[in-house]
Amino acid sequence: MTLPARWKRRLLFGAVFAFLAANLTVALTLWWLRSSLPTIEGTATLAGLSEPVKITRDLTGVPWIRAANPEDAYFGLGYAHAQDRLWQMEFMRRIGDGRLAETLSKLSTEASNRVLPNDRFLRLLGLRHLAEESYRR
The missing domain is CATH 1.10.439.10 (Penicillin Amidohydrolase, domain 1)
Known part of the structure; x- marks a missing residue:
C-alpha cells in the first residue's frame, strides 16, 4: 500500500520541520550555556x-x-x-x-x-x- 502524494508531502514537511526545530533548539541551548561562562578575553x-x-x-x-x-x-x-x-x-x-x-x-x-x-x-x-x-x- 502506497501513500498518496499529499501524505508524502506532509511527512516530508513534518520531517524537515522537526529537523530544523531540533537544530534550532540545540543552537539556542549551546548559546545560552556559553553566555553563562565568564568572558576571559578582551x-x-x-x-x-x-x-x-x-x-x-x-x-x-x-x-x-x-x-x-x-x-x-x-x-x-x-x-x-x-x-x-x-x-x-x-x-x-x-x-x-x-x-x-x-x-x-x-x-x-x-x-x-x-x-x-x-x-x-x-x-x-x-x-x-x-x-x-x-x-x-
Whole structure:
C-alpha cells in the first residue's frame, strides 16, 4: 500500500520541520550555556582602579595579574575570582550572613527547612556585623 502524494508531502514537511526545530533548539541551548561562562578575553573598564591592571591566563586557565600597586592587584584578583567562582562566593556570603534558607526556599521548601537552624545560629553569632565593623576600621 502506497501513500498518496499529499501524505508524502506532509511527512516530508513534518520531517524537515522537526529537523530544523531540533537544530534550532540545540543552537539556542549551546548559546545560552556559553553566555553563562565568564568572558576571559578582551578588555574591561572598571571603576575603582588607580592604574591599569592586566589579567592574563595561561593554558590551564590560571590567572596572572600585573598591576602597578598592591591595591589594584587585589582588585584584579577579586575580579578574576568572581569570573571563576561567582556562584561559590555568593553561596558562602549567604552562609555567613545566615541567609541561605531564603535562597534555597525558591528551589525547595525541604532544603530551606534543613538549613534554617544553621541560618539562625549564624545570625546569632553576628558574623556579618563583625565583618562590617572590621572593614570600617
